[in-house]
Amino acid sequence: MFGRSKTTNDQLAEDALAHREGAKNRPTPRRRDQEAARKRPLVVTDRKQARAQDREKRREAMSKARQAMITGDESHLPPRDKGPVRRYIRDHVDARRNLAEFMLPFMLIVLALSFVRTSEILLMVTVLTYGILLTAIADTFLMWRRLRARLVEKFGEEAARTRGNGMYAAMRAFQLRRSRMPRPQVDRGQFPA
Structure with a gap:
């Protein structure tokens, strides 16, 4: 009413300022409104x-x-399986044929033989059980020594000394390949670089 009327140039300039690229194009919200919008009860x-x-x-x-x-x-x-060292251990164990992974099927055969109650078969069952177990433990131990040397070579002494890596490799070696979790990502013979 008392001001001057806007010209076409003034309106164009105002429109250009209102919709600038990269500009906020709205008023700043009040702090009180923002805090009220974020409020949630501590106990539901x-x-x-x-x-x-x-x-x-x-x-x-x-x-x-x-x-x-x-x-x-x-x-x-999960945290127990994360990291490049654990991935390397998994890939190494999955790439080789472990005697320990065949222990479960052999133990089922030994269990079936144990139902026969003759002294010769019971002696054979006992010898087979301990023989398979000791062979699997020896194979896993040798596998860990080789794997530990590769870990030192690739990641340094710290990675090989990390507590739990040996047991992680051994537990993975004792599982059947199909039942391992995380699932094997490499084929047999495809050792990690």
Whole structure:
């Protein structure tokens, strides 16, 4: 009313400023409004809903971890399987034929033989059991010594001394190849570089 009327140039300049590329193009929100929007109670009042949300989050995390165990995705693996050293150990164990992985099928045969109650067969069962067990332990020990030397060569002395790596390799060697988790990512004979 008392101001001057806007010209066409003024309107064009105002429109250009209002929709600039990369500009915020809106007023800054007040701090009070932002804090009110972020407020959530520390303890949820609806216990059923909280339990359902927690269950859904756990289910989603378990699903991601399970999928990572199948595909070998490092980002969602459990902490015990994460890292380049553990990946190297898995690939090395999966690339070789371990005597320990065949121990379970042999033990089933030995178990079937143990039902026959003759002294000769019971003696044979005992000898087979201890023989298979000692052979598997010796093979796993030799495998770990070679693997440890490769770990020192590739990752340094610190990686080979990390507690639990030997047991991780041994437990993986004693499992059947098909039942190993995370699933083997290499073929037999395809040792890691």
